[in-house]
Amino acid sequence: MKRSLFGRLDAGAINVGIALTALRTNLMRSILTTLGVMIGVFAVTLAVAVGSGAQVSVMDSINALGSNMAIVFPQPDAEGGRSSFDRGRLTLRDARAIERSIPGVSAIAPQLRASVQMVAGGRRASTTAIGATSGFGAVAGVGAESGRFISEADVRSGARVAVLGPTVARKLFGTFDPVGEAFRIDRVPFTVIGVLETKGSSFGNDNDDTIVVPITAARARFSNSLPGPDDLHVLYVGFDDGTDLEESKREMTRLMRERYSVERRDVQPFTIRTTAEFIEESSQVTAIFQSVLVAIASISLLVGGIGIMNIMLVSVTERTREIGLRMALGAKRRDIRNQFLVEAAILCVIGGAIGIVLAFAAAAAFSVYADFPAQVGAGVATGAIVFSAVIGILFGGYPALRASRLSPIEALRSE
Amino acid sequence: MTRPLVEARDLAKDYRMGEETVHALRGVSCTVESGEFVAIMGASGSGKSTFMNMVGCLDVPSGGALLVDGVETGAMDSDALAELRNRTIGFVFQQFNLLARTSALDNVAVPLIYAGVRPGERQARARAKLEAMGLGDRLDHSPAKLSGGQQQRVAIARALVTEPKILLADEPTGALDSATSDEIMRIFQQRNDEGITIVLVTHEADIARYARRRILFRDGRIIDDELVSDRLIAV
Numbered sequence: 250m251k252r253s254l255f256g257r258l259d260a261g262a263i264n265v266g267i268a269l270t271a272l273r274t275n276l277m278r279s280i281l282t283t284l285g286v287m288i289g290v291f292a293v294t295l296a297v298a299v300g301s302g303a304q305v306s307v308m309d310s311i312n313a314l315g316s317n318m319a320i321v322f323p324q325p326d327a328e329g330g331r332s333s334f335d336r337g338r339l340t341l342r343d344a345r346a347i348e349r350s351i352p353g354v355s356a357i358a359p360q361l362r363a364s365v366q367m368v369a370g371g372r373r374a375s376t377t378a379i380g381a382t383s384g385f386g387a388v389a390g391v392g393a394e395s396g397r398f399i400s401e402a403d404v405r406s407g408a409r410v411a412v413l414g415p416t417v418a419r420k421l422f423g424t425f426d427p428v429g430e431a432f433r434i435d436r437v438p439f440t441v442i443g444v445l446e447t448k449g450s451s452f453g454n455d456n457d458d459t460i461v462v463p464i465t466a467a468r469a470r471f472s473n474s475l476p477g478p479d480d481l482h483v484l485y486v487g488f489d490d491g492t493d494l495e496e497s498k499r500e501m502t503r504l505m506r507e508r509y510s511v512e513r514r515d516v517q518p519f520t521i522r523t524t525a526e527f528i529e530e531s532s533q534v535t536a537i538f539q540s541v542l543v544a545i546a547s548i549s550l551l552v553g554g555i556g557i558m559n560i561m562l563v564s565v566t567e568r569t570r571e572i573g574l575r576m577a578l579g580a581k582r583r584d585i586r587n588q589f590l591v592e593a594a595i596l597c598v599i600g601g602a603i604g605i606v607l608a609f610a611a612a613a614a615f616s617v618y619a620d621f622p623a624q625v626g627a628g629v630a631t632g633a634i635v636f637s638a639v640i641g642i643l644f645g646g647y648p649a650l651r652a653s654r655l656s657p658i659e660a661l662r663s664e
Numbered sequence: 665m666t667r668p669l670v671e672a673r674d675l676a677k678d679y680r681m682g683e684e685t686v687h688a689l690r691g692v693s694c695t696v697e698s699g700e701f702v703a704i705m706g707a708s709g710s711g712k713s714t715f716m717n718m719v720g721c722l723d724v725p726s727g728g729a730l731l732v733d734g735v736e737t738g739a740m741d742s743d744a745l746a747e748l749r750n751r752t753i754g755f756v757f758q759q760f761n762l763l764a765r766t767s768a769l770d771n772v773a774v775p776l777i778y779a780g781v782r783p784g785e786r787q788a789r790a791r792a793k794l795e796a797m798g799l800g801d802r803l804d805h806s807p808a809k810l811s812g813g814q815q816q817r818v819a820i821a822r823a824l825v826t827e828p829k830i831l832l833a834d835e836p837t838g839a840l841d842s843a844t845s846d847e848i849m850r851i852f853q854q855r856n857d858e859g860i861t862i863v864l865v866t867h868e869a870d871i872a873r874y875a876r877r878r879i880l881f882r883d884g885r886i887i888d889d890e891l892v893s894d895r896l897i898a899v
Contacts, residue, residue: 256780263777270765574761577722578822579750579778581743657722661761 260587268592271564279596282560286600286637287607289550294608294633296546298623299615300539306621307531310449310456311524317355318388319498321347321484321505322520337518340479343508347484351500353492358385358485361464363471367421369432374420378411378434378460380467388487391461396428396443399463403442407465412443416457434462437470449620494523550636553600554644561593561648572652573660586653593645594638601637605630667734668695669829669861670719676727677714688714690884691728696863698829701856703872703892704865706881713834715881716865720753720832721745733829750778754823758835760815762807762822768794769803772822779826793821797851813844820851824860831855831862837871849874850898874898 272279323339344359361380366373379385386398393412403410411434418427418441427441439462448456468478475482488497498521511517565572572585609630612623677689689711696702696719706712717723718730721737724745730737733752737745749755754775762771772790781789794803797817807815816836823831833852837845853874856862864875872878873896880888 253780255782259783260777274765570761571763574757574763575774575778576746577720577749577755578775579746579826581746581778583743584778658717661722661757 260584261591264588264591265595267588268595271568271592272595275564278560282556283596283600283603285553285556286550286597286640287553287604289546289553289640290601290604290633290637291608291611292546292549293543293636294605294625294629295611295615295623296542297539297629297632298608298612298625300535300542301624301629302612302616302622303538304532304535305624307535308528311527311531317488317490317492317494317524319486319488319494319501319521319523321486321501322522323481323483323518324520325516325518326520337520338476338509339481339484339519340477341481342479343505343519344481344484346504346508347486347501350504351486351497353488353497354486355489356384356388356487358382358388358487359464359481360385360483360485361467361471361473361475362482363467363473365434365460365471367417367432367434367460369421369427369430372421374417376414376417376458376460378462378467378471380464380471381461382464384487385461385485388485391445391448393443394446395426396441398443399461403463404465406463407469408463409437409439409466409470410442410463411439412445412461413441414445414457414459415447416455417460418444434470439466494525498523550640554640557593557596557641558644558648560596561589561645562651564592565589565648565652568652569655569660569663572655573657573663576655576657577661582653585655586649589649589652590642590645593649594641597637597641597645598634601634601640604637605633608633666698668731669698669700669733670694670696670863671731672715672718672728673730674728675715675718675725675730677711677718677723678726687884689718689725692881692884692886693728694879694886694889696830696861698861699856699859701852701862701874701876702864703875703878704863704881705867705869705872705878707867710881711884712865712881714884716832716834716863719830719863720755721749746778750775750826752829754826754828754831756816756819756823756831756833756836758838760807760812760819760839762815762818764808765806767804767806768799768810768818768821771807771818772825775822775826789825790821793825794818797821811844812840813847816840816844816848817851820848824855829861831860833862833864835866836864837866837868845871846898849896853898870896 321339323337325337341359344357348354348357358381363378363380364375365378366375381399382404383399383401386392392398396412398412399410413421413427421427421432422430428443430441431438432441433439445457445461488494501521505519506517509518575585609625612625616622672692672694675689675692676687679686679688692715704712704716718725719732721732724738724740732748735748737748740748763774769787769790772793773786776786776789791803794800797820799814799817799821802810802814807818810818837848840848849871852862852864866872873892873894875892876895878890878892879886
């Protein structure tokens with residue numbers, strides 16, 4: 250006899266009724282069992298949320314670098330071969346050669362970096378100064394929020410002007426607009442010409458804690474440990490949209506190896522990285538981060554599931570006689586199986602629902618206190634609900650199956 | 665000629681108990697016609713309970729054949745047996761076996777759930793059966809609030825609610841005092857007079873006297889099968 254849809258809905262409603270009666274009968278036990286699932290679902294949901302929040306945050310900070318970019322460092326590339334260089338080399342002439350001969354280059358931003366102490370009025374601050382050219386803003390994707398960015402004229406004349414990151418501006422000048430104000434870097438007077446747009450922070454690293462000065466001023470005024478008057482700490486190379494960064498990196502590498510006469514098997518004195526590589530590596534790292542989080546959280550869900558299985562086995566044992574009676578009255582194996590599956594599912598769904606709600610609340614709190622948001626959305630919620638249902642079926646399945654396989658005579662005879 | 669409701673042909677049942685094989689039934693042949701009231705008697709271990717489990721389709725034979733309502737049970741799977749039980753047989757147990765914390769009405773309606781009867785009709789039919797048992801004012805009572813006799817009447821209402829052909833009662837008065845036993849037997853006799861077939865398992869000779877026919881089991885065989893000459897009529 251096939252059952253109609255109505256019949257199945259009706260049977261489902263009956264099973265829910267039976268399950269609720271049974272769960273109410275052992276209320277404390279039911280609550281404790283539910284608690285296990287609740288904690289598990291809470292932990293997994295929160296772990297997923299924090300993990301995907303981290304992923305989004307990392308992508309944001311890479312995009313903040315400028316999405317189509319290569320970075321060249323004067324550091325010997327560690328991969329294989331024997332090194333004929335004590336240290337790396339990277340010069341302004343290399344930068345110009347790259348700009349001239351690599352296709353797709355939209356702009357270059359050669360830079361010097363230095364740790365500096367600043368004084369303005371009575372206030373002090375230390376930060377990393379970037380000595381840059383006027384092209385830096387376009388390549389790195391930063392602009393002036395107020396005032397202006399450094400110009401070609403500033404670079405040519407070696408003007409002692411600076412664009413402050415918002416954090417530095419706040420440290421030195423509080424809430425006042427510092428444009429036009431004077432300050433000193435290691436006793437050398439500089440003038441503020443602008444304040445950078447905020448770029449937020451990524452992984453505890455405040456991107457706004459920096460200042461930008463003309464590269465010429467940096468070379469003349471800041472101590473640096475570079476070997477020549479033309480050497481750079483880092484070079485950003487911006488590319489046109491749609492440029493194949495992998496191909497561009499190969500061409501840049503070929504050009505640079507030629508310039509430094511690097512033999513085929515030798516280590517090159519420079520390292521080239523592209524944003525595409527950063528994105529790939531970072532997503533690998535965040536994926537591992539997320540997997541570890543979820544794996545740890547899953548252990549608590551597993552424990553919750555085992556709790557469900559344990560209590561369902563107890564429930565089946567306690568109600569063996571009832572099972573036998575129902576079978577005598579005409580219950581089929583699937584009727585008994587469904588009855589106990591529904592009971593397990595109710596425990597899981599209630600626990601899962603509370604767990605999700607708590608996880609959303611915790612994620613909201615996390616987003617307030619942490620410097621990256623925990624991403625909770627329909628996807629995470631759906632996943633968690635499906636997950637708790639699966640836990641119910643998985644861990645309730647064995648006890649339910651066991652109940653359905655009881656012999657009616659044995660079951661009726663049990664005390 | 666009508667076919668018998670229960671027909672056992674050289675029925676055998678063996679159980680394995682560890683290393684040993686127990687021959688619970690060793691070739692039982694008998695028929696029960698529609699409308700009969702049969703008392704199955706015998707000492708514990710005589711095979712009467714095993715026979716009753718077979719007739720109740722709770723178990724299948726390991727030898728011979730058993731036809732219940734014309735169907736051979738030996739080859740049936742558990743689902744088919746469940747359907748046959750639901751449709752053809754009403755069970756009454758010694759310990760009543762009512763669901764605790766469940767109203768009399770809902771207890772009686774349980775077999776109808778498995779018969780696929782709609783909720784409204786379930787309630788109506790369960791109510792009618794309870795009223796017929798004189799329990800119209802106890803519909804919402806849980807078993808704990810009912811006397812033993814009342815509980816057994818609820819159980820009988822449950823057994824009859826699917827309109828089965830056979831009422832199978834296993835020591836139905838075993839947990840009741842003699843006055844209440846008489847009351848329960850009166851209900852059985854009334855239902856039997858209305859046409860339902862009753863198979864009653866008991867070890868009490870006095871209770872067996874309410875039936876029309878008496879079958880005596882010993883060592884897995886029928887050793888006596890006779891009409892009850894000194895029949896008691898419950899008042």
